[in-house]
Amino acid sequence: MHTITPVILCGGSGTRLWPLSRKSYPKQFAHILGDESLLQACAKRLSGGSRGVSFAAPLVLTNSDFRFMVTEQLLECGIDPGAILIEPEARNTGPAILAAALHAAETDPDAILLVAPSDHVIPDHDAFHAAVAAGVKAVEAGRLVTFGISPTYPETGYGYLDLAARPDDTGAAIELNRFVEKPDAATAADMLKAGHYLWNGGIFLFAARDIIAAYKAHSPNMIPAVKDAVSGAQADLGFLRLDSGAWGRAESISIDFAVMEKADNLSVVPFTGHWSDLGSWAAVLRESTQDENGVATSGPTTAIDCSNSLLRSENDGLQLVGVGLENIMVVAMPDAVLVADMNRTQDVGKVVKTLRDKKAAQAESFARDHRPWGYFETLALSDRFQVKRIVVKPGAALSLQSHVHRSEHWIVVSGTAKVTVDETIKLVSENESVYIPLGAVHRMENPGKLPMVLIEVQTGAYLGEDDIVRYEDVYSRGQGAKG
Secondary structure (H helix, E strand, C coil): CEEEEEEEECCCCCCCCCCCCECCECHHHCCCCCCCCHHHHHHHHCCCEECCEEECCCEEEEEHHHHHHHHHHHHHCCCCCCCEEEECCCCCHHHHHHHHHHHHHCCCCCCEEEEEECCCECCCHHHHHHHHHHHHHHHHCCCEEEEEECCCCCCCCCCEEEECCCCCCCCCCEEEEEEECCCCHHHHHHHHHHCCEEEEEEEEEEEHHHHHHHHHHHCCCHHHHHHHHHHCCEEECCEEECCHHHHCCCCCCCHHHHHHCCCCCEEEEEECCCCECCCCHHHHHHHCCCCCCCCEEECCEEEECCECCEEEECCCCCCEEEECCECEEEEECCCCEEEEEHHHHHHHHHHHHHHHHCCCHHHCCCCEEEECCEEEEEEEEECCEEEEEEEECCCCECCEEECCCEEEEEEEEECCEEEEECCEEEEECCCCEEEECCCCCEEEECCCCCCEEEEEEEEECCCCCCCCEEEECCCCCCCCCCC
């Protein structure tokens, strides 16, 4: 039985599933296809073991904004994470994977690492474990292994792997000839027919020692910065925060360009099981349960005389109705609605760029804003006032803080709040309220065992989330950090 350490890449802020996936809460944390998030499904797939492989606690790479989401979601599905490395800024997969390898090599240079994105769909765990077991044999021979997905149609949105031979039924690793960038439709059709091209799944298996050697050979300039970032990492509430100064010196580059396209010891394990990177709304439609007309619905929706369409409402109070739709997708959020031809779902990234250029908040942020202690959502916002619904998790507390430009009024609607206002500390129960004058040092806590809900009314000249003077925070956030 070979023990493998999963390396889960969870720092992405993908835009291809906007408006459900946004920078502040990307798709890996969303419940897109069921009751568990893509991150949770990934972590469960890379736990336990079968087919001669077992998995250690995962090593997760994410950013500071997502660190508490990662921990909460993993613990919810019964996965106790190992180290969680915090990337000070996005530098692509090249530095991230090297950091994971250097960290693992500190305790075991021969550790076998399985690097996987957190947002893929692979429902057959047993088949995937069998593919990993086949890859281990190549790793033991000093190979760097990537996984190729058997193509089922001429996809133009994926890169391809050109194998030295056609895959057979053994599932054994095959030497890689070259990487192929995303093709046009005609080239994709030719590659599908040729039989020795696989989709590039972006999943890798190697020994820590071997991948570090590959970086030294093919991207030596990256080694000093990432090594300094790992050696200078600081423990932070159970996380390991990579040194920001050193990390900023690392080149922002993918592992494919940094190492894999230059290495001469690369092998590919063919994977014939079901796989999706869930990289577009068309992919979500393919993965969803459809009716006899090819229509998939989610949430409070009604489809009348529709075909080959996706209707999704993420707002319980918003009834989405489609009539006579063909090859159309509609995703309705509380603050944004996307309507598109199903053949144009790869262009959703252009939507996000357009909204950013217009400085629309919906480009990157939700009306519901997640925080380590819970979340809040804006119910009304106008000149000099804002109304929020705030939900605080059991045992959680907001920071001890004050505001320069606004006062607040809190009304508890569910549970009990422990409220600090300057020198006064008191319990505020359901249907009770408390006033927070401008400049008062205050905090709210949930001492109960159930979520606490309150309505906050803010009034003042400036209502931005950065109007915070922070005095004490159990989550170690700095001045001006939100919430």
